[in-house]
Amino acid sequence: MSDGIPVLSLFSGAGGLDLAVERADAEPLVPSDPGTRLAHVAVATDYNSPALETLAKNFPRTHSINGDIRTLDSADLLGAANLKSGEPVLVVGGPPCTPFSKSGFWLEQKRESRDPNASLLDEYVRVVKDTRPEGFILENVQGLTYKTHKAQFDRLLKSMTELGYNPQWKVLLAADYGVPQLRRRVFVVGRRDGLAFEFPRPTHSGWSEHTRVFDTSLIPHVTAAQAFEGLESPATNDEYVAGRYGELASEVPPGGNYLWHTARNAGRDEFEWRSRYWTFLLRLDPNRPSSTLQAQPGPYVGPFHWENMRTPEGDQRARRLRVNELLRLMSFPDDFDVPDRKVDTQRQLGNAVPLELGKAVARALLTQLGYIRPVADTRARILVSN
Incomplete structure (x- = not known):
């Protein structure tokens, strides 16, 4: 397992969740720490070629496939990763959030949850069914949990339950995990062994637009000024x-x-x-x-x-x-290679999973699957050899 435990990435974008998985055992809140490369994204796929160009710059060891997931056979995905069904440790990805985002609710088809891209959730289920990973992580906007999209969300959970993955879901606030951003996202996580996944506990707290009551025993939310410390541009x-x-x-x-x-x-x-x-x-x-x-x-x-x-x-x-400020607000490393055009960087980072939030979820899953030994006061210790 010299390349690390294998991961398949769907709807990869610029690779925010991919980076989080590959750095799952890295020191929390240290974006420059790459970890021990316990996990390796063997293959990543997305229909957006500019995003995959960014991913390729930052993940030179990852094989990428540019195309529509609806026309991609799971066998081809496994073949590109040199894997067989049952061998991937994780399948991760965030189907495009447009169908479930509040920003599109002026369109009748979105208010009524008739957006055709919503079917991409079913494609995610199909790949999990065909590849049989030990676990999966699906990320999306909070809007996926709204009553408007209940049919799609319930179908997702029912399908994963029927596959034996016992899916658990929760809306997480990125700021509660050290990200200097009040970004809420829903995560759906499941295990092939049927045991219930336990979400990571928040490490930070503070007031938000939803609540003024918070746990003062935790680390205060990271502020924008703290995030920008030391930046010069x-x-x-x-x-x-x-x-x-x-x-x-x-x-x-x-x-x-x-x-x-x-x-x-x-x-x-x-x-x-x-x-x-x-x-x-x-x-x-x-x-x-x-x-x-x-x-x-x-x-x-x-x-x-x-x-x-x-x-x-x-x-x-x-x-x-500025670009370096956007990277800091996403808790990405300063040396993450982004597009030359600012508008492309904004689009790709705005669609990405904040690194520290993704790391928290990936670390919890790999710990519960037995790949990382939890250590309370130091970096997690690896149970498997790279």
Whole structure:
């Protein structure tokens, strides 16, 4: 097992969950620690070729397949990994979240859960059925658990139960595991032996938009300012928010949004109360984790940095987050190789699983499967040899 225990990755994107699995035994909250390479993503597949190009740069040992999962035979997937059914230790992946995301609820087909991409959950089940891994990890947006998508979610759980995997699911907040981002995602995890998976306990806590009650005995949430410590990067003229809204955004205080410019607050009376989505003109609060990074934000959708910058004309404007800041908010290593175009980086990171959140789930599963020995005060010890 010189290459590490084998993992099959579906809907891989740029490789956030893949990186988490390969670094499952790395020191928590140390993005630069690669671990002992206990696990190895043998093959990864996605329909998005730019994302797979990013994955290839960061996972040179992984064989990647670019194509539609609906036309990919499981035997071909196993063959590319040089594996037989029953040999993969894990199948991991996050089917595209678009059908279940709140951002698409203005479309009738999404409100009624008729998006054809929802069938990709069934493709995930098919691959698990055909490859018979020891365990699986499926990640998606919290919206998958909403009543609107109950039929699809129940079918997923029923199918995995019928395969003997006893699936367990839970919505996890990334900030509760050391990620400087208030990002909620649902994880569905199952074991081939039928034992119930136990989710990892939070290591951090703090208040969020959902609750003001939290466990003060845990480590406080990592703030955006803490995440950006030590970063140095030159400003560029194309990163400020232009136009009238850029001027308004520059006046919004840290942690605020367009509501600052309503009759109820001290800014300009420009907008009706709750007339926009809350991320409109949103600024980071340096003393709080970031809000969720979006894959395809509009030009005036935040979060923007709490600091302003000057335009070539000398005007104050809000500034967009830089690539190294996006990496930090995703708890990715600073040297993660991203696309040259900022828009591609934003899309790929916005669709990815934050590293520390993924590590926590993968570490818990590999520990419960017997591949990692839990040690309370030091790095987990490996039970199998690489």
